[in-house]
């Protein structure tokens with residue numbers, strides 16, 4: 048575990064999020080809001096093979112970014128312990144019930160939970176002639192009772208296009224992350240993303256004057272995030 052980047056707003060750690068959260072719990076260190084895009088596990092396909100048999104236009108290969116390296120309940124338990132306000136967990140279809148029910152049932156005394164949808168307004172046209180386009184991803188929103196919420200009467204469907212930057216196989220759009228940050232934090236608050244990938248949440252937080260603490264397992268993604276934060280233009284093939 049090591050600190051790979053630090054400035055006045057942002058601190059990035061390369062390491063395992065479970066170990067980092069255990070240290071935070073030991074030290075009683077809490078953040079204001081957590082936004083984490085965890086590995087979905089089920090969407091990873093062998094791109095070459097799948098493309099060959101289904102004739103799809105695009106390879107779906109999420110590399111290491113999609114490998115689940117922790118138990119989702121152990122993860123959620125720790126995330127709740129280190130978060131003072133709201134939590135957003137982007138997750139795959141098979142993970143929704145497990146995580147949602149954990150907040151709804153086990154933590155219901157202190158937390159409220161709602162399933163939200165990111166509607167991708169520019170979905171990939173793959174297989175569109177055979178079935179509906181895949182234009183949705185799911186986010187579990189959990190909020191400690193009586194904590195900040197700036198999205199009065201907003202709907203739980205968020206309409207934002209996906210980016211096409213290819214910095215990371217499962218990169219999330221900065222616009223969407225900025226929206227979530229604004230809904231659940233104030234300037235100067237600290238945002239936490241313990242699976243930060245290419246650092247999209249770090250950029251969004253810094254852009255909005257929030258502090259940011261992040262953890263990522265893979266060295267290559269840490270490097271991408273570091274370079275994005277240092278404002279170096281990067282191109283990945």
Ligand SMILES: C[S@@+](CC[C@H](N)C(=O)[O-])C[C@H]1O[C@@H](n2cnc3c(N)ncnc32)[C@H](O)[C@@H]1O
Nearest residue numbers: 063064084112215218219242244245247263264
């Ligand atoms: C879905 S991706 C996040 C992508 C990110 N939202 C972005 O915009 O670039 C999930 C990330 O979690 C990382 N990861 C997987 N297991 C981890 C662990 N135990 N601790 C920290 N990071 C982990 C993966 O390497 C991957 O980059």
